[in-house]
Amino acid sequence: MSYWSLHPVQLLTFDLDDTLWPCMPVIQAAERAVHDWFREAVPVIAECYDIDSLREHRIRVARENPYRAHDLTGIRLHGYRHLARRHGLDEAIAEQANAIFRRERNKVTPWPEVAEALRTLREYFVLVAVSNGNAQIEHTPLADCFHHAFMAEEVGAAKPDPALFHAAADVSGIPLSRAVHVGDDPHRDVEAARRMGMQTVWVNRNGMVWPEDLPPPDHTVSDLCALVALLLDDH
Ligand SMILES: [Mg+2]
Numbered sequence: 001m002s003y004w005s006l007h008p009v010q011l012l013t014f015d016l017d018d019t020l021w022p023c024m025p026v027i028q029a030a031e032r033a034v035h036d037w038f039r040e041a042v043p044v045i046a047e048c049y050d051i052d053s054l055r056e057h058r059i060r061v062a063r064e065n066p067y068r069a070h071d072l073t074g075i076r077l078h079g080y081r082h083l084a085r086r087h088g089l090d091e092a093i094a095e096q097a098n099a100i101f102r103r104e105r106n107k108v109t110p111w112p113e114v115a116e117a118l119r120t121l122r123e124y125f126v127l128v129a130v131s132n133g134n135a136q137i138e139h140t141p142l143a144d145c146f147h148h149a150f151m152a153e154e155v156g157a158a159k160p161d162p163a164l165f166h167a168a169a170d171v172s173g174i175p176l177s178r179a180v181h182v183g184d185d186p187h188r189d190v191e192a193a194r195r196m197g198m199q200t201v202w203v204n205r206n207g208m209v210w211p212e213d214l215p216p217p218d219h220t221v222s223d224l225c226a227l228v229a230l231l232l233d234d235h
Pocket of ligand 1: 015017018127183184185209
């Protein structure tokens with residue numbers, strides 16, 4: 001009996017940031033694009049805030065609104081509105097700045113093996129993206145790779161809360177006992193999914209050491225080629 005005949009799988013859920021693409025470069029580029037736009041369109045903001053102080057301001061806004069911490073887009077917009085009001089500017093600039101951030105946030109660069117691996121897996125499983133971040137998968141280079149996608153801000157809570165996993169089960173009609181979650185974060189991905197009775201795959205691209213205080217993942221892979229081999233070689 002193969003492993004997967006004992007653990008039949010129909011649904012794969014995927015974390016996005018740092019699982020399918022490196023997150024920090026795209027955030028930094030998006031913050032730069034917003035600041036460039038401020039310099040052109042609202043110079044008073046660009047003169048008062050550099051990129052770091054804009055980031056600090058947003059973090060402060062998030063801290064003051066902990067009940068909305070999962071709503072990254074809402075927090076960012078709220079922060080830009082606050083800046084507009086503080087400087088006596090039209091709040092419409094907040095929407096414009098936020099739209100620029102969103103557009104740039106979607107310009108992710110998936111690791112080279114990712115798109116083909118997902119397209120292969122898509123032929124065998126239902127694929128659902130479940131992200132704490134706010135990249136809109138339909139506007140990324142992976143637009144055609146998933147059957148469904150959910151962001152924390154759409155379901156009202158970020159992983160490790162189970163809301164994203166429930167959303168994936170509901171939309172696919174597949175129970176979490178027949179699902180594998182794939183992600184890079186030991187707590188928010190692997191442990192959160194394990195607690196929901198899912199199979200877990202830890203994507204460990206950088207040879208990190210698994211945290212001692214957590215039960216180990218069911219499987220560990222270094223990239224998505226290894227995931228395809230893990231899930232399909234046995235089928
Ligand atoms: Mg991640």
